[in-house]
Amino acid sequence: xxxxxxxxxxxxxxxxxxxxxxxxxxxxxxxxxxxxxxxxxxxxxxxxxxxxxxxxxxxxxxxxxxxxxxxxxxxxxxxxxxxxxxxxxxxxxxxxxxxxxxxxxxxxxxxxxxxxxxxxxxxxxxxxxxxxxxxxxxxxxxxxxxxxxxxxxxxxxxxxxxxxxxxxxxxxxxxxxxxxxxxxxxxxxxxxxxxxxxxxxxxxxxxxxxxxxxxxxxxxxxxxxxxxxxxxxxxxxxxxxxxxxxxxxxxxxxxxxxxxxxxxxxxxxxxxxxxxxxxxxxxxxxxxxxxxxxxxxxxxxxxxxxxxxxxxxxxxxxxxxxxxxxxxxxxxxxxxxxxxxxxxxxxxxxxxxxxxxxxxxxxxxxxxxxxxxxxxxxxxxxxxxxxxxxxxxxxxxxxxxxxxxxxxxxxxxxxxxxxxxxxxxxxxxxxxxxxxxxxxxxxxxxxxxxxxxxxxxxxxxxxxxxxxxxxxxxxxxxxxxxxxxxxxxxxxxxxxxxxxxxxxx
Numbered sequence: 101x102x103x104x105x106x107x108x109x110x111x112x113x114x115x116x117x118x119x120x121x122x123x124x125x126x127x128x129x130x131x132x133x134x135x136x137x138x139x140x141x142x143x144x145x146x147x148x149x150x151x152x153x154x155x156x157x158x159x160x161x162x163x164x165x166x167x168x169x170x171x172x173x174x175x176x177x178x179x180x181x182x183x184x185x186x187x188x189x190x191x192x193x194x195x196x197x198x199x200x201x202x203x204x205x206x207x208x209x210x211x212x213x214x215x216x217x218x219x220x221x222x223x224x225x226x227x228x229x230x231x232x233x234x235x236x237x238x239x240x241x242x243x244x245x246x247x248x249x250x251x252x253x254x255x256x257x258x259x260x261x262x263x264x265x266x267x268x269x270x271x272x273x274x275x276x277x278x279x280x281x282x283x284x285x286x287x288x289x290x291x292x293x294x295x296x297x298x299x300x301x302x303x304x305x306x307x308x309x310x311x312x313x314x315x316x317x318x319x320x321x322x323x324x325x326x327x328x329x330x331x332x333x334x335x336x337x338x339x340x341x342x343x344x345x346x347x348x349x350x351x352x353x354x355x356x357x358x359x360x361x362x363x364x365x366x367x368x369x370x371x372x373x374x375x376x377x378x379x380x381x382x383x384x385x386x387x388x389x390x391x392x393x394x395x396x397x398x399x400x401x402x403x404x405x406x407x408x409x410x411x412x413x414x415x416x417x418x419x420x421x422x423x424x425x426x427x428x429x430x431x432x433x434x435x436x437x438x439x440x441x442x443x444x445x446x447x448x449x450x451x452x453x454x455x456x457x458x459x460x461x462x463x464x465x466x467x468x469x470x471x472x473x474x475x476x477x478x479x480x481x482x483x484x485x486x487x488x489x490x491x492x493x494x495x496x497x498x499x500x501x502x503x504x505x506x507x508x509x510x511x512x513x514x515x516x517x518x519x520x521x522x523x524x525x526x527x528x529x530x531x532x533x534x535x536x537x538x539x540x541x542x543x544x545x546x547x548x549x550x551x552x553x554x555x556x557x558x559x560x561x562x563x564x565x566x567x568x569x570x571x572x573x574x575x576x577x578x579x580x581x582x583x584x585x586x587x588x589x590x591x592x593x594x595x596x597x598x599x600x601x602x603x604x605x
Contacts, residue, residue, distance in 0.1 A: 104300060109176040109414050110560035117272045118378040121301025127308060131293025134233040134262035135281045135313045140271055140292045141260045142230045150197035152289050153258060157190040157197075157374050159279075159285035160249055167277055176414035176449070180242070181377065189244040192251050192538055196258035199540075203591025207569070208583045220349055222574050225584040228567035230260035231341075233307045233314030234472035237329070238268040238275060239320035240416045241380045243381035246557075247271070248278035251538075252318035252343075255562040257295070264314070265295040266305040270417045275300075316341045316538055316566055320382070320557065323347040323549050332550070345557050346380060348499040348550040351523075352385040352535050353488060353516055357506040358530075366504055367402025370477070373532035375454050379475035379554045380420065380543050383533040385470055385499050387478045389461060400458070404440035407454040412445035413475055414444045421450035422506050425472035431457055436478060452476075461553065464491040471496075481514040489519040490543035497523045497547040525550065544585050 104121060108112045122130070141149070147332050160167070165231050168182045175182075203294050206227045215221040230401040238247030245251065247267045256263050267275035279298040286295045297306060309317055309332045317333065317340065319326055326344035333342050354366060370407050390396045415421045433440065442453025454475040461482035468478055482488050501520040505513050520527060525546035536544050542559030545551040555565050577585050583593070 104269070104272055106174055107270075107417065108449070109416055110225060110449045110531070111451065112418075117276075117432070119272055119276060119300050122299040122307075123302070123305040124307050125437070127299045127304045128311065130264055130294070130297040130299055131233065131311050133273065133292075133311050133361050134264050134297050134597055135294070137262040137292035137294035138230070138233055140230075141257075141262055141295065144260060146200040146203060149258060149260060150200040152286070152291055152295075153197040153200070153254065155285045155289045156249075156254075156257075156282050157193040159281045160186055160190045160193070161246075163281040167244070167274065167281065167383055170277050171271060171274040173276050173431055175240075175243055175416055177243070177377065185242065186242045186249075188538060189249040189424050192245070192254045193249075195538060195560065196254050196563065199563065200258055201581065204248055204390045205488075205560065205563050206583055206591065208585065208591060208593040210586075212596055213574075224571055224573050225575065226569060226571040228259075228564070228579075229352050229570050231568050233262045233264060233312045233313055234566055235246060235317040236263050236265045237305065237317070237319040238265060238271075240268055240270040241377065241382070242320075243268075243271040243274045246320045248275045248296075249282060249431060251558055251562055252320075253282075253296065255505065256316075256318070257565045259563050259566040261315075261566050262292075262297070264299060264308055266308055267300050269302075272300065276598055303598040304386045305329070306332060310336060310425040312336070312338065314340065317343065318557065318565065319344040319346075321346070325383040327337060341565065343555055343557065344497070344546070347496060348382050348546065349386040349469055349471055349495055350383055350500045350502070351387050351389065351492065351495055351520070352502040352504070352533075353389045353520070354391065354396075354504045355400065355506065355509045355512055355516075356391040356393065356395065357509050358504040359391050359393075359399050359429060361397050361506055363399040364402055367399050367406070367533055371406040371454070373534045375410065375413065375475040376534045378415055378440050378452065378597070379454075380473055381415055381534045382568075383536060385477065385500075385533060387469060387480060387495060388482050389482050389491070390434045392483055396481065396575060400439060400481075403456050403477070403479070407440040407456045410454045410475075411444065411488050412447070412451040414454050415450040415452055415474060418450055422475050423453050423454065424472060424476070427470050427472040428455055428457075428476055430470060431468055431472070431476075431478065434465060435459065435463060436468055439479065446593065461487045461491040464494045469495045485515050488516065492523065494521055494522070498550050499544060499550045500524055500526045500528055501509075502528040502531065502533055504530055523547065525556070
């Protein structure tokens with residue numbers, strides 16, 4: 101029997117995981133258990149599911165050391181990153197438990213029957229309900245927060261949906277251990293066996309997406325991988341929602357006033373941002389618009405100095421390592437110039453040193469704006485805001501955009517916002533986009549190709565992806581979910597157009 105391999109990216113050493121790729125029958129069986137579990141989870145109370153999410157969070161934290169050990173060996177991400185990421189994963193489950201207890205995510209709405217400007221109208225009661233079993237694809241760069249124990253899993257479960265995760269090939273043992281911790285919590289809590297399942301292997305992923313019992317898919321990965329899954333979904337007799345986080349260049353703009361006021365500080369912060377996690381963040385600023393002139397020159401020199409002194413950073417796998425070099429070479433072939441590059445990163449493992457490339461903003465082309473997953477940034481030098489606006493047409497839409505400005509830049513900021521807002525889902529001011537707060541207000545999504553819809557994969561609103569609305573017209577009270585019954589007062593509801601909070605009900 102052929103089993104899957106795991107590679108230590110620091111050393112290049114490959115070991116046998118003992119994990120076999122799932123056959124089509126094995127994958128179908130996992131999906132079948134998820135479908136059976138939906139009969140329970142889909143009808144479960146919010147309070148019961150909140151308790152389940154808290155139990156999973158506890159299990160992850162209890163197994164933190166073993167999880168970190170496996171992930172460090174398979175990703176090279178080290179400490180404090182990996183222990184912190186387990187904490188983030190646990191926090192996400194608890195945040196969704198809080199959202200379940202609060203209840204506003206249901207969008208519960210009651211319109212009583214009666215006379216209206218359009219004449220007599222019937223009673224309508226509406227809320228969001230679970231969509232069904234969800235397929236989740238883990239990402240390479242977040243072995244916990246965007247993988248088996250990640251936000252897609254947490255938000256789908258919160259909505260009342262079982263999950264089947266396709267383990268990422270870069271951290272198979274981490275995925276297996278994460279699933280084991282979750283499965284123990286599920287069993288101890290008394291939830292169905294199929295609440296969270298896992299499958300392994302590329303073919304299992306294709307089978308998962310094609311199975312008619314899967315009702316939505318969450319994916320974090322490459323644009324090519326996302327398109328391949330989307331093709332499978334579109335070929336289904338009944339297409340389903342595909343929530344893909346795929347590619348993002350995350351442009352960052354520095355105004356002349358900001359460069360003059362704090363070139364050194366921006367150079368330091370920007371270097372830290374585009375090299376964080378070896379540049380393997382979906383929110384890494386991949387292109388920075390820097391003004392021409394002495395202040396801009398000083399800023400670029402600060403980036404170059406730091407890059408030239410930097411040591412090699414571990415990349416997640418051989419595919420990323422190979423692509424990094426190929427994309428760097430393509431950007432250079434398109435006419436960019438090298439400002440600085442760190443020392444040679446050759447060795448037995450997978451590594452790269454920071455690279456700073458430069459191009460005139462007026463010459464910026466789509467070839468310069470290819471996402472390089474790794475510690476590389478393209479600096480685009482500009483003369484005025486109009487030049488930035490024209491250059492942005494060559495930059496794919498992104499998860500984030502960033503503006504560094506000063507108080508006197510109000511009119512310039514308005515001009516930049518007009519160019520940037522239609523192209524992104526989050527705009528950062530005088531900061532850096534790497535590091536995504538997990539909160540009620542977060543939006544981690546954008547327009548194509550960063551994501552393929554108006555959704556977020558981080559924050560409480562992520563639950564909306566895995567719910568669908570249903571309206572009840574003239575229904576007897578006994579047929580209604582408790583949240584839509586007349587005397588229920590436990591959650592915020594909109595009644596006859598008026599928002600009614602629990603304390604006021």
